[in-house]
């Protein structure tokens with residue numbers, strides 16, 4: 362593993378998953394790997410889970426973690442190549458990342474999409490600049506189009522809770538009040554359409570089709586109720602439209618995941634990356650039921666990050 366930015370970087374996913382389960386069983390068993398190492402975490406956007414689970418993961422490995430909130434803790438960064446910096450930006454991203462590479466053995470970076478310029482977002486303009494200027498391995502803490510650490514944690518969670526050899530996993534669109542990125546569903550599809558023991562289905566209203574680059578192996582079912590039938594895992598998530606880029610096309614409340622929806626499943630477990638707008642995306646009754654995995658799922662963010670750090674620092 363050179364960087365960790367998508368499913369492709371995971372390599373043998375079953376081996377990586379087994380490693381994660383091994384690390385989870387003995388979280389402090391690899392402290393030699395992180396000894397005298399520093400992990401730099403740069404956030405261009407807010408975070409609770411990614412920030413804290415990454416610090417914890419580094420700590421479990423015996424490494425130091427530093428967090429930099431770009432623009433708030435540091436100078437205001439310029440992104441444009443060749444910019445004449447006579448305006449409000451104070452330091453170029455190329456210098457900032459090269460300098461951080463002097464101090465850190467690995468860098469984690471979170472950037473979000475604009476949701477306005479699809480071309481810029483889907484070419485991962487900002488993230489690719491960071492990859493270009495970093496001289497140490499880079500981990501995506503969520504980019505404009507993907508969130509691989511979340512998907513890896515989701516895979517660990519499904520592996521832990523599955524009760525049969527094969528499982529049906531359904532990614533369902535759910536309503537929201539704001540236009541959200543496609544990163545989490547793109548990434549979930551990127552991973553779960555490749556898992557040999559998963560029957561993967563995506564359900565959403567028409568117009569919410571994701572980029573086919575990520576959904577190639579998935580079955581799309583426009584009837585949400587039909588999709589839920591016999592599901593072992595329901596992954597709820599809102600996203601804005603990819604085709605009508607960044608737009609909200611539906612506020613249809615019938616897509617809110619409630620107990621009636623869950624009754625259609627095979628005693629299905631409910632997952633969500635968090636943060637969640639309760640009673641907008643999923644009802645309290647479902648989120649507070651014993652079948653909700655949202656908290657252990659968030660807990661597994663430590664082990665997805667710790668496993669990736671283990672690979673990159675070893």
Ligand SMILES: NCCC[C@H](NC(=O)CCC(=O)O)C(=O)O
Nearest residue numbers: 503539541542545634635636638
């Ligand atoms: N990092 C995980 C998810 C981040 C983002 N959620 C949000 O922006 C929620 C914001 C709000 O609820 O207003 C998303 O869904 O892609």
Ligand SMILES: NC(=O)OP(=O)(O)O
Nearest residue numbers: 408409410411634635
């Ligand atoms: N799921 C997730 O990435 O949460 P944060 O945005 O809080 O890091």
